[in-house]
Amino acid sequence: MEKKYPLHQLTTWKIGGPAEAVYWPQTKEDLSIVWQRAQEAEVPVWLIGQGSNLLLPDEGLPGVTLVTTSLRKVKWGDYTVQVEAGYSLARLAQEAGERGLSGLEFARGIPGSVGGAVMMNAGAHGGTIAPHIMNVTALWADGTLKKVEKTELEFAYRFCSLRGHAWVLEAELMFSPGDRKRILQNMKENLKMRKLNQPLEKPNAGSVFQNPFGDSAGRLIEAAGWKGRSRGGAQVSNKHANFIVNTGNAKAKDVLALMEEIQKDVQLKFGITLQTEVAYLQRSTKNDARCAMHDARIEGEQSSQND
Numbered sequence: 001m002e003k004k005y006p007l008h009q010l011t012t013w014k015i016g017g018p019a020e021a022v023y024w025p026q027t028k029e030d031l032s033i034v035w036q037r038a039q040e041a042e043v044p045v046w047l048i049g050q051g052s053n054l055l056l057p058d059e060g061l062p063g064v065t066l067v068t069t070s071l072r073k074v075k076w077g078d079y080t081v082q083v084e085a086g087y088s089l090a091r092l093a094q095e096a097g098e099r100g101l102s103g104l105e106f107a108r109g110i111p112g113s114v115g116g117a118v119m120m121n122a123g124a125h126g127g128t129i130a131p132h133i134m135n136v137t138a139l140w141a142d143g144t145l146k147k148v149e150k151t152e153l154e155f156a157y158r159f160c161s162l163r164g165h166a167w168v169l170e171a172e173l174m175f176s177p178g179d180r181k182r183i184l185q186n187m188k189e190n191l192k193m194r195k196l197n198q199p200l201e202k203p204n205a206g207s208v209f210q211n212p213f214g215d216s217a218g219r220l221i222e223a224a225g226w227k228g229r230s231r232g233g234a235q236v237s238n239k240h241a242n243f244i245v246n247t248g249n250a251k252a253k254d255v256l257a258l259m260e261e262i263q264k265d266v267q268l269k270f271g272i273t274l275q276t277e278v279a280y281l282q283r284s285t286k287n288d289a290r291c292a293m294h295d296a297r298i299e300g301e302q303s304s305q306n307d
């Protein structure tokens with residue numbers, strides 16, 4: 001357990017104040033025990049993966065922040081893989097490709113963990129992780145670890161029905177047999193496209209807003225004139241308007257201010273409400289402990305989760 005850990009080191013945006021304590025569980029059971037003890041002691045608990053879709057508060061986080069990246073056991077079958085939540089999705093995709101297993105070609109450039117990807121139903125280039133999930137082992141609010149079959153879960157665009165109810169600790173995924181060379185080539189092309197279209201040279205958290213049905217958030221933000229505009233150290237990327245980059249010293253409050261202004265302006269100009277894709281973990285505004293599995297969307301269930 002590390003005390004007063006700088007959270008900006010745990011996110012791709014490089015934003016976030018000190019965590020009271022950060023812990024990297026070694027096993028799923030270990031994580032479950034910490035969760036239960038924290039619940040008994042009424043200490044807030046937070047869960048993060050690779051921090052690639054995450055805004056963390058400038059004031060830091062109270063209680064214990066659990067980081068799944070230490071959970072990375074992986075067991076390959078002929079056409080399946082059982083993999084712990086902290087394993088890198090991009091690495092898993094690459095390894096599947098090298099085995100001639102097709103399915104995760106879309107994921108090679110997504111810099112998150114497997115657990116984060118299941119929870120966000122991560123996707124790109126026309127694919128998502130949902131069709132490849134067979135089952136998920138999750139930690140439930142009462143501290144039990146339970147395996148749920150895919151048929152018991154619902155997935156939609158950047159949504160998994162476990163959100164707010166359980167945390168993903170392991171998943172079993174399936175693949176189709178494919179041509180190794182073609183799979184690897186496909187991934188290479190996807191990576192090349194990302195380099196061209198995304199501001200990967202500066203700290204960011206991927207797409208800030210979800211694409212509204214039938215449109216693109218980036219197109220709307222650009223059309224509203226936001227490319228290149230900044231608040232403090234946060235700037236709307238000149239390369240891709242749905243990315244906000246950290247130009248060096250961005251604070252969470254800069255990013256939030258920019259997001260709010262963009263949302264209002266796009267609503268005013270096009271009548272479309274942009275929903276956030278990035279998650280935001282924030283301190284409770286009351287002194288009571290958080291007893292629910294947090295969901296960290298900036299809007300939606302925020303008040304019931306965070307207050």
Ligand SMILES: Cc1cc2nc3c(=O)[nH]c(=O)nc-3n(C[C@H](O)[C@H](O)[C@H](O)COP(=O)(O)OP(=O)(O)OC[C@H]3O[C@@H](n4cnc5c(N)ncnc54)[C@H](O)[C@@H]3O)c2cc1C
Pocket residue numbers: 012047048049050051052053054068085109110111112113114115116117118119120121122123124166167168169198200204205206207279280295296297
């Ligand atoms: C350059 C760049 C490109 C990106 N491109 C894409 C893309 O093409 N498609 C896409 O879908 N995403 C993309 N992303 C966003 C991000 O990589 C994905 O959403 C990823 O799945 C998040 O995983 P993570 O481990 O980083 O989650 P985190 O950022 O650590 O967490 C995100 C949210 O998920 C929760 N969470 C994390 N792990 C778990 C778990 N095990 N159980 C329950 N909840 C959990 C956290 O509490 C938080 O609410 C991109 C990000 C970047 C920086």
